[in-house]
Amino acid sequence: xxxxxxxxxxxxxxxxxxxxxxxxxxxxxxxxxxxxxxxxxxxxxxxxxxxxxxxxxxxxxxxxxxxxxxxxxxxxxxxxxxxxxxxxxxxxxxxxxxxxxxxxxxxxxxxxxxxxxxxxxxxxxxxxxxxxxxxxxxxxxxxxxxxxxxxxxxxxxxxxxxxxxxxxxxxxxxxxxxxxxxxxxxxxxxxxxxxxxxxxxxxxxxxx
Amino acid sequence: xxxxxxxxxxxxxxxxxxxxxxxxxxxxxxxxxxxxxxxxxxxxxxxxxxxxxxxxxxxxxxxxxxxxxxxxxxxxxxxxxxxxxxxxxxxxxxxxxxxxxxxxxxxxxxxxxxxxxxxxxxxxxxxxxxxxxxxxxxxxxxxxxxxxxxxxxxxxxxxxxxxxxxxxxx
Numbered sequence: 001x002x003x004x005x006x007x008x009x010x011x012x013x014x015x016x017x018x019x020x021x022x023x024x025x026x027x028x029x030x031x032x033x034x035x036x037x038x039x040x041x042x043x044x045x046x047x048x049x050x051x052x053x054x055x056x057x058x059x060x061x062x063x064x065x066x067x068x069x070x071x072x073x074x075x076x077x078x079x080x081x082x083x084x085x086x087x088x089x090x091x092x093x094x095x096x097x098x099x100x101x102x103x104x105x106x107x108x109x110x111x112x113x114x115x116x117x118x119x120x121x122x123x124x125x126x127x128x129x130x131x132x133x134x135x136x137x138x139x140x141x142x143x144x145x146x147x148x149x150x151x152x153x154x155x156x157x158x159x160x161x162x163x164x165x166x167x168x169x170x171x172x173x174x175x176x177x178x179x180x181x182x183x184x185x186x187x188x189x190x191x192x193x194x195x196x197x198x199x200x201x202x203x204x205x206x207x208x
Numbered sequence: 209x210x211x212x213x214x215x216x217x218x219x220x221x222x223x224x225x226x227x228x229x230x231x232x233x234x235x236x237x238x239x240x241x242x243x244x245x246x247x248x249x250x251x252x253x254x255x256x257x258x259x260x261x262x263x264x265x266x267x268x269x270x271x272x273x274x275x276x277x278x279x280x281x282x283x284x285x286x287x288x289x290x291x292x293x294x295x296x297x298x299x300x301x302x303x304x305x306x307x308x309x310x311x312x313x314x315x316x317x318x319x320x321x322x323x324x325x326x327x328x329x330x331x332x333x334x335x336x337x338x339x340x341x342x343x344x345x346x347x348x349x350x351x352x353x354x355x356x357x358x359x360x361x362x363x364x365x366x367x368x369x370x371x372x373x374x375x376x377x378x
């Protein structure tokens with residue numbers, strides 16, 4: 001751990017824009033999006049971080065600026081240490097981030113997932129399509145304003161939708177089991193949208 | 209005719225190679241003892257489904273060991289696992305490709321009701337897109353539970369007026 005702490009200090013000498021990021025486990029740094037690729041390139045070629053283990057994103061909720069942060073988890077297979085790099089998207093409405101697929105091919109599907117779930121566009125990505133939901137799905141499910149139960153949407157295959165009359169309906173939550181209970185961490189405020197989902201299979205969701 | 213024969217099996221010497229029965233009974237006997245499954249393995253229930261097919265539980269004892277990955281050769285679709293909305297259309301299309309008569313077993317909590325996946329991505333029960341004949345509880349169900357479901361389905365098939373249905377549809 002101290003070796004990597006020195007590494008972040010050396011990193012800050014080379015990239016003065018880099019700041020420390022609060023972290024409970026591995027060293028972590030913040031970087032502006034403009035310097036992200038240069039920093040990641042340096043970490044990969046000179047820093048020994050040859051493995052990109054994860055690319056994900058954080059939605060800090062509507063009204064917060066910056067709203068979206070993209071997080072990169074790097075791993076050095078030689079030294080067995082991790083580094084976390086976070087970059088905040090400049091635009092809160094149409095968030096973008098330069099792609100890391102040129103550095104690690106592993107970034108391809110991770111970035112597609114972040115695009116699918118958060119709607120973050122990765123500039124320069126070779127094939128930025130949704131990876132989990134179907135292409136026509138209109139929402140970004142891991143954004144804070146999206147309810148866990150879902151929003152009524154037609155099925156991906158309109159022919160099947162017409163034949164069966166089925167559509168994507170809000171799932172009946174009935175109080176649990178994945179609804180955060182109030183208490184520690186102020187989860188009531190963190191996930192308020194699941195609280196009023198009292199509809200069931202028999203009683204349809206009331207019109208808003 | 210009074211006979212001293214205590215044989216329970218068919219004896220061609222006595223019966224003269226003629227069996228008298230009802231068309232329903234014959235058709236249903238054939239159908240229910242050769243139900244070829246379409247293994248719609250979508251999640252962890254498919255592992256139990258494999259166990260049902262393997263030697264320890266041996267679904268072949270009930271004539272349903274011929275897993276057909278072509279829906280056109282299948283009689284019963286075993287929906288084993290979580291059906292997402294993205295998959296639901298494909299499940300329905302595969303069901304539509306199965307020739308009549310066809311049946312559906314919803315295996316496990318997810319296929320029956322969405323199970324623990326109360327979320328935006330999961331169809332809350334496969335019966336929203338295809339008609340289900342037998343629901344199996346469990347997460348995943350024991351192999352015996354699936355065998356029980358198959359026997360329940362066989363009972364259901366044996367009660368069907370198959371001859372009338374065939375003549376009416378012809």
